[in-house]
Amino acid sequence: MTQELLGKPVASKIYTEIKEQLAEYPFTPKLAIILIGHDPASEFYAQNLVKKGKKVGIEVQKLLYDSQVSESEILDKISELNLDKHVYGIIVQKPLPQHFDESALNLAIDPFKDVDAFHPVNIGNMVLEQAGFIPSTPAAVLEMIRYYKIETNSKHVVILGRSNVVGKPLANLLIRKNETGNATVTVCHSRTASLSEVTKTADILVAAIGQPEFVTAEMIKKNCVIIDVGVNRIITDTGAKKYVGDVDYQKCYEKSSMITPVPGGVGSVTTAMLLKNILKSIKMTYER
Amino acid sequence: MTQELLGKPVASKIYTEIKEQLAEYPFTPKLAIILIGHDPASEFYAQNLVKKGKKVGIEVQKLLYDSQVSESEILDKISELNLDKHVYGIIVQKPLPQHFDESALNLAIDPFKDVDAFHPVNIGNMVLEQAGFIPSTPAAVLEMIRYYKIETNSKHVVILGRSNVVGKPLANLLIRKNETGNATVTVCHSRTASLSEVTKTADILVAAIGQPEFVTAEMIKKNCVIIDVGVNRIITDTGAKKYVGDVDYQKCYEKSSMITPVPGGVGSVTTAMLLKNILKSIKMTYER
Numbered sequence: 001m002t003q004e005l006l007g008k009p010v011a012s013k014i015y016t017e018i019k020e021q022l023a024e025y026p027f028t029p030k031l032a033i034i035l036i037g038h039d040p041a042s043e044f045y046a047q048n049l050v051k052k053g054k055k056v057g058i059e060v061q062k063l064l065y066d067s068q069v070s071e072s073e074i075l076d077k078i079s080e081l082n083l084d085k086h087v088y089g090i091i092v093q094k095p096l097p098q099h100f101d102e103s104a105l106n107l108a109i110d111p112f113k114d115v116d117a118f119h120p121v122n123i124g125n126m127v128l129e130q131a132g133f134i135p136s137t138p139a140a141v142l143e144m145i146r147y148y149k150i151e152t153n154s155k156h157v158v159i160l161g162r163s164n165v166v167g168k169p170l171a172n173l174l175i176r177k178n179e180t181g182n183a184t185v186t187v188c189h190s191r192t193a194s195l196s197e198v199t200k201t202a203d204i205l206v207a208a209i210g211q212p213e214f215v216t217a218e219m220i221k222k223n224c225v226i227i228d229v230g231v232n233r234i235i236t237d238t239g240a241k242k243y244v245g246d247v248d249y250q251k252c253y254e255k256s257s258m259i260t261p262v263p264g265g266v267g268s269v270t271t272a273m274l275l276k277n278i279l280k281s282i283k284m285t286y287e288r
Numbered sequence: 289m290t291q292e293l294l295g296k297p298v299a300s301k302i303y304t305e306i307k308e309q310l311a312e313y314p315f316t317p318k319l320a321i322i323l324i325g326h327d328p329a330s331e332f333y334a335q336n337l338v339k340k341g342k343k344v345g346i347e348v349q350k351l352l353y354d355s356q357v358s359e360s361e362i363l364d365k366i367s368e369l370n371l372d373k374h375v376y377g378i379i380v381q382k383p384l385p386q387h388f389d390e391s392a393l394n395l396a397i398d399p400f401k402d403v404d405a406f407h408p409v410n411i412g413n414m415v416l417e418q419a420g421f422i423p424s425t426p427a428a429v430l431e432m433i434r435y436y437k438i439e440t441n442s443k444h445v446v447i448l449g450r451s452n453v454v455g456k457p458l459a460n461l462l463i464r465k466n467e468t469g470n471a472t473v474t475v476c477h478s479r480t481a482s483l484s485e486v487t488k489t490a491d492i493l494v495a496a497i498g499q500p501e502f503v504t505a506e507m508i509k510k511n512c513v514i515i516d517v518g519v520n521r522i523i524t525d526t527g528a529k530k531y532v533g534d535v536d537y538q539k540c541y542e543k544s545s546m547i548t549p550v551p552g553g554v555g556s557v558t559t560a561m562l563l564k565n566i567l568k569s570i571k572m573t574y575e576r
Binding site: 162189192 | 463
């Protein structure tokens with residue numbers, strides 16, 4: 001019997017944890033999110049953060065800029081937020097207008113407020129198994145692993161995708177020496193030869209390539225665990241819009257022992273993990 | 289016919305390159321190496337650096353401390369070296385006496401002078417494919433790959449070992465999107481199940497576990513490329529001391545298409561790559 005790994009109970013648990021722990025501090029922490037241009041997906045994401053933040057006691061402040069704004073104005077704003085004692089997290093939402101240097105903005109954010117974990121020092125600390133922020137999608141995957149007691153020790157995890165925000169950090173996290181690590185990890189990508197041969201050896205398959213329903217039943221081993229990180233918007237035969245993952249859920253369901261749905265799987269936990277980083281930021285501030 | 293991949297011609301090429309390029313600058317750059325206690329291996333290593341540095345035009349300055357020295361004295365020295373315009377690289381040689389916090393020392397070194405690439409910001413930049421220093425052993429492996437034109441694109445590389453200085457950085461480097469990357473990479477370690485099954489799928493096997501002659505012919509695929517990063521001192525049956533790698537060279541030689549010997553392989557290139565980081569440091573200073 002296949003177990004469907006839902007994100008909702010995992011997220012609920014995290015939100016409760018954040019709310020309870022934040023209640024111990026005599027202030028309302030702020031998370032600043034800089035939005036440049038008017039990307040509908042980004043605005044939707046920010047609005048959701050505002051709502052979820054309110055629920056747990058975090059004030060999410062949207063800072064809206066026209067796409068014509070100069071990089072130096074944004075850098076000045078980041079410097080100001082870096083110094084603002086009430087701000088515990090700073091996000092510069094992507095995509096950015098063409099005239100921006102994404103890396104310069106990532107570097108400008110104080111690593112102690114870098115809740116998206118885009119700063120190299122946070123990525124480096126993650127690799128070196130030191131304290132710091134972890135990007136929220138890989139953190140959500142680890143949280144699912146923890147919640148559903150998925151054994152990673154000595155298991156072969158195959159990761160499809162080598163992005164800076166999912167594939168690479170996750171590979172580094174899963175080889176760490178801890179209870180959600182100690183896996184044998186293989187990273188596959190667009191250049192991988194005989195991909196199916198590799199994916200068929202996976203005890204745990206993580207798909208993060210952004211290709212709708214790419215993973216089929218023929219590509220997996222019986223009773224493997226499937227963690228689907230992809231979120232792709234497609235148009236169905238009837239012309240309706242819908243979201244699907246990188247895995248063909250219908251076809252892989254029976255063959256797998258555990259599988260995350262899309263929507264309703266890892267994605268539901270990501271925002272919770274991002275907000276949990278605000279709690280981490282507060283703790284780091286008081287421990288510094 | 290198996291090809292033996294010698295490190296010497298690779299190192300010679302690098303030394304020539306460093307010397308030629310350094311000759312364009314009107315000064316002699318310094319590399320400071322802090323040695324605490326009197327570890328014979330560390331002193332031997334430092335002395336070799338002095339010698340090799342002299343050959344290419346780098347002044348390697350040994351700073352010797354008694355094992356009783358306080359951490360704050362070392363931190364003060366690092367601060368001084370960080371500000372010294374003549375110093376382009378700072379190394380704190382390991383192992384350190386027990387009362388030292390290794391991570392604190394790594395963090396104290398200016399990332400622009402961190403030629404060992406132990407600072408998290410350099411590790412993070414490496415993962416994110418940004419400019420920065422790369423640890424010298426993984427850099428030496430990449431240099432061997434480049435020199436001997438070993439194809440990595442679409443190949444399956446199996447790395448034995450997940451250390452911060454070799455296994456982890458190398459895994460991140462080999463999945464990068466460049467001419468020494470684009471490999472499908474698997475990281476194995478002490479917790480890996482059915483290790484031989486995994487190593488037998490390797491087109492390129494990198495051994496970095498520090499276990500003398502661990503890899504035997506039964507563990508490898510015919511015609512694979514073997515890169516041996518291990519350096520282990522053993523006592524032979526006749527009581528003599530000798531250095532061997534993590535691979536049983538005699539037994540794996542015939543079956544492999546290319547193999548690095550120990551000594552005389554990767555190890556010979558490591559010091560060259562470290563000194564090349566001084567050149568990189570100079571370039572970064574003038575491009576900052």
